[in-house]
Amino acid sequence: MTMTADQELLPRTGPTGIWSWITTVDHKRIGIMYAVTAFSAFFIAGLEALLIRVQLIGPNQDFLSADAYNQLFTMHGLTMVFGVVMPIGAAFMNYLIPIMIGARDVAFPRLNAFSYWLFAFSILLMMSSFVLGGAPDGGWFGYAPLSTELREVVRMDFFSVGAQLLGVASIAASVNFITTIFTMRAPGMTMLRMPVFVWMSLVTSFLLVFSLPIFGVGLFQLFFDRNLGAHFFSSGGDPLLWQHMFWLFGHPEVYVLILPAMGIVSEVLPTFARKPLFGYPFVVFSGIAIGFMGFGVWVHHMYTAGLGPLAEAGFGVATLMIAVPTGVKIFNWIGTIWGGRVRFEPPMLFAIGFIAMFVIGGLSGVTHSVVPADTQQHDTYYVVGHFHYVLFGGAIFGFVAGAYYWFPKWTGRMLNRTLGFWHFWLMLIGFNLTFAPMHILGLNGMPRRTYTYPDGLGWGFWNAMVSIGAFIIGISFLIFLYNVVRSVRRGPIAGPDPWDGRTLEWSIPSPPPTYNFAEIPHVTALDDYWHQKYTTDEEGRSVRIPDAPEPAVSVADHEVHMPSPSFYPFVAAAGLVTMGYGFVFLPGGLVAAAIGALITLGGLFGWSLEPIDGEEAT
Amino acid sequence: MTVGEIITGAVPHDADHHDVSAIRKVAVWVFLASECMFFGAMISTFLLYRSSGGDGPAAEIFNIGFTSASSFVLLMSSLTMVLAHHSYERRDLRQTRVWLTGTALLGITFLSGQIFEFTEFVHGGLTVSSSPFGSAFYMLTGFHGAHVAVGVLMLLAMVFLLPEGRLHRRRGLNVELVGLYWHFVDIVWIVIFTVVYLLQV
Amino acid sequence: MTERAHPSPRVYWVIALVLAALTAVEITIPQVSAFEGVKVPALLSLGAIKFGAVIGFFMHLRFDRKLYRNVFFIGLLGALLLFVIVLLTFEAL
DSSP states (O other): OOOOTTOOOOOOOSOOSHHHHHSOOOHHHHHHHHHHHHHHHHHHHHHHHHHHHHHTSSTTOOSSOHHHHHHHHHHHHHIIIIIIIHHHHHHHHHHHHHHHHTOSSOSOHHHHHHHHHHHHHHHHHHHHGGGTTOOOOSTTTTOTTTTTSOTTSOHHHHHHHHHHHHHHHHHHHHHHHHHHHHHOOOTTOOGGGSOHHHHHHHHHHHHHHHHHHHHHHHHHHHHHHHHSOOOSSSBTBOHHHHHHHHHHHHHHHHHHHHHHHHHHHHHHHHHHHTSOOTTHHHHHHHHHHHHHHGGGOGGGGOGGGOOOHHHHHHHHHHHHHHHHHHHHHHHHHHHHHTTSOOOOOHHHHHHHHHHHHHHHHHHHHHHHHSHHHHHHHTTBHHHHHHHHHHIIIIIIHHHHHHHHHHHHHHHSBOOOHHHHHHHHHHHHHHHHHHHHHHHHHHHTTOBSSOSOOOTTSSOHHHHHHHHHHHHHHHHHHHHHHHHHHHHHHHSOBOOSOTTOOSSGGGGSOSSOOTTSOSSOOOOOSTTHHHHHHEEEOTTSOEEEOTTOOOOOOSOOSSOOOOOOOOSHHHHHHHHHHHHHHHHHTTTTTHHHHHHHHHHHHHHHHHHHHSOSTTSSOO | OOHHHHHHTOOOSOTTOOOHHHHHHHHHHHHHHHHHHHHHHHHHHHHHTTTOOTTSOOGGGOOHHHHHHHHHHHHHHHHHHHHHHHHHHTTOHHHHHHHHHHHHHHHHHHHHHHHHHHHHHHHTTOOTTTOHHHHHHHHHHHHHHHHHHHHHHHHHHHHHHGGGTOOOTTSSSOHHHHHHHHHHHHHHHHHHIIIIIITTO | OOOOOOOOHHHHHHHHHHHHHHHHHHHHGGGOGGGGGGHHHHHHHHHHHHHHHIIIIISOGGGSOHHHHHHHHHHHHHHHHHHHHHHHHTTOO
């Protein structure tokens, strides 16, 4: 809780140097790599957004050509979804799940590394498209038959191949997390004693494991239409099939994007309200409900596709209903804050910001569920406003809250508080200035995905406001970046438990040693660490236990076998992406595809034949 | 996990020693569940296009007798697979190799049958690009065949690793887990044979 | 979690024989014009029985942890439900 000024960071354990990062199978290092890569992608995608906003600051601008604009908005979407929000979620899940459940690592450490490298190389593949013939330009949703046309140009092949590879990485990671959560919890940690973040990670992983294969089929079909003359969506095939394949994935995907952030908020609020989470079982079960129901609403993206009143009405009702479990969470979060002794530290500000902004986004979402209303909103900026409120106002605010909250755990140091406040207020103001006017613009008829707009429609003023807001967001994140870089080196030492946390990760040193726990804890309650620190007196107030155990630092008496580092996950991932390039540049690329296949096979062989000792965390 | 298990807590094992083979089994079953979605998407694409043969051939080109023989072969390979697992459980490594090799051979026979069939169909005018029916048919059966091929590779790898003592339950490449994968590929074929062949003719 | 003992090889041979017999029945059904009306439900049922036999016995699901069964059936039934709905929207079912 308090940081002692004379506390030193533990000497660096574990190997150093770039080779140690390439061969690492440590979930903490993998989490850091995900975070750094995703944060870099965030700046790139943010730059793409700023370029878009310069183009749209006024009517009839020619800063960007239509072609450049199409590539930029497509890549902005693809990068933000696959290169930023999903991997930041993966970063948090990677770092936190084992230390929250009292484990030493995930179930399959090498598979974990493989997921990261495949993700990183695939994002590079996608981004390299800009200089290799042009980036995908058919929107992140790649609707056919636009996506199946122009086969001489490889842009949408980068899309079908890149997204496919990213899907493989995510499926592997999801299988890993599901297995870890089901089988590696510390003794005494029943499912209903797990932190909410772990529960949300479990639901998220199931969503991915079931939705990505469908997207994978669609992407293969797109690839075959473009490269083998197939007729899935074109020349006799039905373009509507693509929409189903895409949205059967695409809708569960949005819950993938938001649930980890909801999990984070559920961890942050209790700590800074100094009260347990209100209605833990309700928060957990509504997360599960969102997971199931998330598979039942995809057609609400297709209301204008002519499916008929029965389908539209049915899915309209389902979509209205999915607001219920979300509302349950909101009320439980409010119940957590209510009556607490709230500390307005940066993580708490961002968490509260999440609640407010997400509710706004959720409300516009509810208006979308009503078919005749959506028919007007569809393809307008109203939709852009909606999803940025839930994705930025929701996911990004939640992730930033988590960043301020767990930065001390990951680095051993605190982020600067004052800079945090500046970040928060600039981000809140900039965000609302950017995305609130979009609802007005949309209802006034401004279409999406169009590189310019004419004068005289009354759209100029609010577009200018939006663009200004976007730059304010950018400035707020430069402040955050500065804060991170400065604090990693010179921030105040945090100690193991700077926030007086409730969950197990605060019981180990910051940053944790390679083996996480000197002794695997035996858990007896929800918020077990809190109960190790505090008991309640006759009037129900928390009283600090005077002899509560300090986090053990020294290695356990018995030898702890940690998984050995391995080069093969890196190799297998590199092989797959080489294959990817080969497939993008068919038919000439067939050679590269063959070479890539051999590298992949070699990697998989080496992987499966590596010595078994120390293979998994025992 | 049943609701009962969730509430009372399926409490895991000893802290520092995890049951590795059970951990891997969970992962395989989760993966197989995801494969249901993968094949489900392709099967429903086929069903959507089952009457979209255009001017080219469609289901009338099928040779049910031949495909039945192939199906029988694959079905029997599930028997040899489970016998391999049984032999392995009883530590009869020689017998295990026999049954594993048998399974691989049956798998190769099945694949040869598929290749022969596809060659006939292509000559008959049914290709990936001849119609939506053709695209959907070849995608579904092609991906299934690819899964069989991967299975055959894993079976052969086990046959070679077995005598060296490098194969045991804690490995990812172990008889039980490969068996689960192999049986799954077989039951996908049961569905394909019924839906694509028997029901369309 | 203790698993029940595996079935003996004899059981596996018997099941394989049953599967072969069912397959033989399946092949004859489309060829007999009298069965045209019940063709679809008959073939689907026979396929389902074969499916269940392989999953339950060869893949040991009947005797293993309920977790495996639950996870797999969520995937299987989920796939069935979702794609029936998709095909219905195309009026292709």
